[in-house]
Amino acid sequence: MDATFLLLLACGLALFGYVLGRQRAAAFTARAPSWRAVHSRPGFHGSFVALAVAIPALLLLGIWAAVGRPGPSAVGAAIVLLAGLAGGALALRRLEPSFRARTWVERATMLVLLAASVLAIVTTVGIVLSLIVESIRFFERVPVTEFLFGTRWSPQTAIRADQVGSSGAFGAVPLFWGTIFIGAIIAMAVAVPLGLLSAIYLSQYASGIARRILKPVLEVLAGVPTVVYGYFAALTVAPAVRQLGLSLGIEDASAESALAAGLVMGIMIIPFVSSMADDAINAVPQAMRDGSLAMGATSSETVRLVIIPAALPGIVGGILLAVSRAIGETMIVVMAAGLAANLTLNPFKSVTTVTAQIVQLLTGDQEFDSAKTLSAFALGLVLFLITLVLNIWALRIVKRYREAYE
Amino acid sequence: MSIDTLARVAQNQRSVDARPLMTARDVHVWYGPKHALKGVSLDITRENVTAFIGPSGCGKSTFLRCFNRMNDTVAGARVEGRIELDGQDIHAPEMDVVQLRARVGMVFQKPNPFPKSIYENVAYGPRIHGLAASQGELDHIVEHSLQRAGLWDEVKDRLQDSGTALSGGQQQRLCIARAIAVDPEVVLMDEPCSALDPIATAKVEELIEELRGRYAIVIVTHNMQQAARVSQKTAFFHLGEMVEYGDTSQIFTNPREARTRDYITGRYG
Amino acid sequence: MTAVAAASRQPTDWGHPRLAQRLRRRHRSERLFRAIGLSALVVAVGFLALLLGTMLKDGVSGFVQTQARIDTTLDPATLELSADRSPEALASANYLAVYLRDVRESLGQDGVRIASINGWTELRRRVLEDPGLVGQRLTLWVPVRSEVDQYAKGRIDVGADPTLAPIRPEQVRAYARLEAEGRIRKAFNRTFLSAADSTSPESAGIRGAFVGSLLTILVTLALAFPVGVLAAIYLEEFAPKNRWTDLIEVSINNLAAVPSIIFGLLGLAVFLNTMGLPRSAPLVGGMTLALMTLPVIVIAARAAIKAVPPSIREAALGIGASRLQTVFQHVAPLALPGILTGTIIGVARALGETAPLLMVGMRAFIVDAPRGFTDPATVLPVQIFLWSDDVNRGFVEKTSAAILVLLAFLLAINAVAVYLRNRYERKW
């Protein structure tokens, strides 16, 4: 019997229970001397019965799905349905005018609400656990120190022992460097000035109409899927960058380069930086601006000497969030940065990043237990921890900054 | 109105009328479709404190902000009419608004020190306008301005502390020091004491009295007693019009207009 | 003291040349600053224009197909059809034989180098639509091979050394002859919208990926929307202020900023490896994206709920509604437009997501649209990624065309969000 079918059946049974409970309650409500004699309205009685059917049935079904596979057998299905029926029958017997069905239903609803919000914690814990468990298995094969401080990355473990490079090398420093080089250096060198200046221009100089048109345009820039940026980087920007490199006399300018990926990533981050900066600038009270203008400062002096210093914490927080987003960005680097683990300062050369390697390691067919696939989880763990620290730090700065002006 | 205040009004009477430093002729202001100021004409004399009084929303701040063209910064605001500073039209193309605002300083209702040190707050104006040739001169200007604002003794040991860490009254005096540090000719004050307690208010009022020798001062206030105490000339505004203008003693003791009398005696507003 | 201090400074002489010059310099730097700001904005917007322009330039031709006209006779003998005309029998007939024969007849001996080898599917489609065509003669437009198509669109430069060009000289000659005979036309590329993936560009379409995207997003929505809204209601209306709710808050805020690929790793480790759910399935992809979208919805829904003024709650509580009734019957409906706007934005983001879906294997090569939530599937962004990697030049315009479809789709979704926001946004 199909699990989906069983699910539907349980739901149907619950609905049936609802109708039955409601009918019975409606009957005794009609007979009651006054509406005060009945604690709960019929609908609550119905809902109570429905819950009594659904909860045991779904609980069993859930356990079944988690433990046994494939699909529940006929016996299992019978147990699930019987549990539902038993729950419903017990509930029906309890219905009477003084029964506090509403209290029960509300309590159950609160539990559902609580469960929904706990899911966020569950997800976080799930991420941490799955990353840590797989990482531990990885570090059983490869020492942590080699992973964190080694400078050679070549995860191809060979099928046959006598093959060249069969051991594989898991020194992730070139990956970390590539991630920082592209995401935190090149992309930020593009995004911070452009995003900040755009925000300043929009908030201080642009006319109302220009603002109304240009802001959504920037938002469109933020809504373009990263795979599109990646394609654009690979198709248009990378060849142009290579050409530039060659014309600058850099002979080993490669088709995939840190610069191409970083540039496009920076452009992608612009709207993010500009909207954070816009928030920070708008949080600076108008009185500051007026105070400066009334002193005879020009707009640019007001911006440079009063607004930016006042908004600095907010802007810094925004930049930290932008860095966190840039180093976690995947498609652009997969498509434009390449897979060569170079430890280089030359932006025209190909470098690789943590995210690009994760994709590379986990796509295609390989057995799940090899050091190669497990290393992806170790990389994921590092990425998660770094972005987590950046986010918490940034949110704290931004929050303190908001409070300062409230 | 107390006997006390009246006595004070009479005392202020002795001030001489000087030739006008700023003149406004038939000034209108619109905020979008709203006609907020309807043809006001007024002279601001040197060595005199002019008070603007009137019920809330009557256009006092609007008019005040015309004198240093702060209304330029409001989107959708339109100003018409002629305003002159020392005989120069302040809307003329050759009049530089940056310079104008250095010559016509402003103090706001809520103290608005910059989130910088006390020293930097006062040094802000001289720095951007390039008024100090050396660090020593800048120090000198800062010290003098703080002294004039009556704040020097309270802050001289902590000039590097943040200006926002001062008390409300100190902040307002800091803003006054900031405004006079560029040595303006006119100081516009928009309800400078409304956020202050009585003691701080008294200090600011003393300060205004003290500064009167050097700057033309215009003050907007909701406090009748304050207007009587600090000003020699008073203008009463109502619904965007200037209803009456005259010597403060005359306005408070013998107003010509019924509306002025009603307002001063607290009938409305 | 004041008198001395006042006397020690001369009134500022604003006409002094030094100050006048300084003023000019300040105004110059003001203009410069403004110009720099403007150019930053122009660069950002210009980049968007460049991106869209490139996609349009490359992609529009993806919606056009070069076709060749053939005359064909659907004789039962060559089709290897017996008297049986059941759909199964019709579907498995030998259209290829008929097709190859008639292509040769219509387009000449070198015609087979022009017409797409997959053109026979067009015969099958027509026959399945109308079984009466068996035994008839009919004229058909079939797609040409990808390299001929590219040549016809002027994207192939035969250049100095024709042996190096992706198209052969005899193909070029045959094409010129057929064009002169009027057997070539350019028409709207229906294949692109109606077919799924294929190894030959002229037969590849986005329908498979599109359906995959829809199925995936349906799962995402079905999971993330109710859970997100319920969580938001709890946190905003009922949660006590304690360490647990703080922890929930921090988790949500952080999940909103966790890189999407991490969610892919989670999906791989938990949904595939631990729970054993099927790889490449919209179900798993949708669950992964739901975890990613959840915080977005929670944050938006909380903001919307917070915006409902307390007076509404007080009014409802005042007439004796329980707190739950108040929330579900009064607060939630008022917050709904805001919640929906946030949800749509979250869904739009999920629709454009690639990396986490690669992790759970949603890169299946499928020649037919997936039929269910557990069928192997791919989604539009992943399809774009796969095509962008293909060495076959014919896929360049397909990639760009697919990007145009994706962007148009996302733009439409966002327009709905903006509309909702403007239509129902209430200022209390």
Ligand SMILES: Nc1ncnc2c1ncn2[C@@H]1O[C@H](COP(=O)(O)OP(=O)(O)OP(=O)(O)O)[C@@H](O)[C@H]1O
């Ligand atoms: N930026 C603005 N946009 C639109 N209308 C404005 C603006 N500023 C002021 N107004 C309107 O112009 C009128 C005059 O305002 P103004 O601030 O000059 O009043 P006021 O006399 O200073 O009042 P108060 O004593 O309360 O400060 C008011 O009706 C006000 O609503």
Ligand SMILES: [Mg+2]
């Ligand atoms: Mg005012």
